[in-house]
Amino acid sequence: MKMLRSLLALMLVLSLAACAGCALAGKTLEGDANVDQRCYPSTTPFIHPPFYNVxxxxxxxxxxxxxxVKDNGTGAAGSVQKGNEEFWEKKNKPYFDAAVNGGLLDKxxxxxxxxxxxMDMTAGMDAVSGATMVSAAAQEAVINAFEGKAGKTFLAVEGSALPFEKLDGNTVTLSNAxxxxxxLQVLDIRWGVRNxxxxxxxxxxxxxxxxxxxITFSxxxxxxxxxxxxxxxxATAKYRxxxxxxxxxxxxxxxxxIDSGLSADDISFDGKAVTLASGSMADFLQNIQHVQILAEGAEKAAEQEIVGHHGTVGNFIALDENGVLNADGVVKARNGDESxxxxAGTQYTVTVAAFGYPELVFPYTKP
Incomplete structure (x- = not known):
């Protein structure tokens, strides 16, 4: 009798699986998945990649x-967070189009x-045109179509999701927005602008x-x-x-x-380099928010950041590892242009802003 019940149970499972397959057969399914946070949180630097759904x-x-397999509105409402439509068109769409035109969906x-x-979407030709994250998201979107799942939801939060409230003794308190x-699950805490x-x-x-x-520190x-x-x-993976x-x-x-404790008089420019009265220059540089360089008579300053949009690095040349101003630095644009x-001879106002340190503003004229 026990064996008979087991056999009947097995037949029921197989029957249900077959029915599930039949339910999907001969149909058009819809699925989506996030391009961002593919390797979340194990990326270096820890900045999210392109922010949209395939x-x-x-x-x-x-x-x-x-x-x-066809595109079903990637970049349209619901695929791109409200307010990021223009960025999608200019920055993200070319990479997505390159992946699709390269035969990604035909795979x-x-x-x-x-x-x-x-399928391994990170090996060989599966990483179409270098768009590995797009390839992985497309794979997940196809699977989600079969399984009736959706990609993570955009957070409708203005500003910080956990705004800083206070620092009291060893405890940092954040409000929950x-x-x-x-x-909510806190995975880790990371220091410096590159995380x-x-x-x-x-x-x-x-x-x-x-x-x-x-968050209470020892x-x-x-x-x-x-x-x-x-x-x-x-932890439920509903939200991004x-x-x-x-x-x-x-x-x-x-x-x-965390404040450095330095005053405005403790950070200066000696004509060649930024200097600190105390503390580590390496730590200071790891926390630079931006260096703005405003030419006399110009309406807008040129801006240099340690970490660019979507985690791009390597374009910061305003200061070297010793805080020396790069007087002969040349900025290279994506299209190959250099500036x-x-x-020489132009007067500039240079502003150096770093998290936890007083802002430094000084005049500079290249000889």
Whole structure:
């Protein structure tokens, strides 16, 4: 009797699976998945990649084999966060188009959902035109189409999702502006504008209660001055993690600042380099928000940042590792154009802003 019940149960499972396959057979399915946060949070520097959803329609034959995969409104409303439409057109769409035109969507044709799951989208030709994240998102969108899942939801939060409230003793308190059903989990805390240095997990504890997030350090005096990013995720995976769009002042990404204790008189420019009365120049440089260079008579300053949009690095040339101003620096644009940071004989006003340090403003004229 026991064996008979087991056999009947197995037959029922197989029957349901077959019915599920039949339910999908010969239909057009819709799926989407996030391009951003593919490697979240293990990226260096820790800045989110292009912020949109790949949306696809998937046609399946009577045997559950994919016969066609097409774009289904990638970049349209719901795929791109409201307010980022222009950025999508100028920056993200060319990469998506390159992936699609390179045959990305055709790779899924002729496969079952299990075969799609087994595809390696990071190896060989699967990384179409270098758009590995787009390829991985497309794969997930096809799988989601079969499984009836959706990509993570955009957070409708203005400014920081966890605004800084206070620093009291060893405890940093953040207010919680996240949706009520955001299952908040603090993964780690990272120091510096590139978010590369992770604070040891055994040096603090986290308490989440009463609309607050309290982070208590064993010795907050041991923390270096500067920017600290609080890396949070939704444990249910319904929502995206807070984004970095708009820079630290306007972004959703939560952070707090540890002050260096220096006064305005403790940071200066000696004619060649930025100097500090005390503290580490390396730490200072790791926390630079921007260097603005305004030519006399110009309406807009040229801006240099340690980390550019979507985590681009390597374009910061205003200061070297010793804080020396790069008088002969040349800025190289994406289109190949070059322009000098400073023209000889022109007077400039240079502003250096770093998290946790007084702002430095000084005049400079290249000889």
């Amino acid at each position: 949306k696809l329609s998937v046609e399946v034959d009577d045997n559950g084999v994919i016969t066609s 899924f044709v002729g496969k079952t959902v299990d075969e799609v799951k087994a 996240l949706p009520e059903d955001f299952d 590369e240095e992770i604070v040891p997990a055994d040096s603090y504890t986290v308490e989440i209660a009463d609309g607050k997030v309290s 010795d907050i005096a041991a923390l270096k001055a500067g920017y600290y990013y609080v890396n949070v995720v939704d 993690s807070p984004s970095f769009e708009g820079g630290p002042a306007a972004a959703q990404a939560p952070y707090f600042i 000098p940071l400073f023209e």
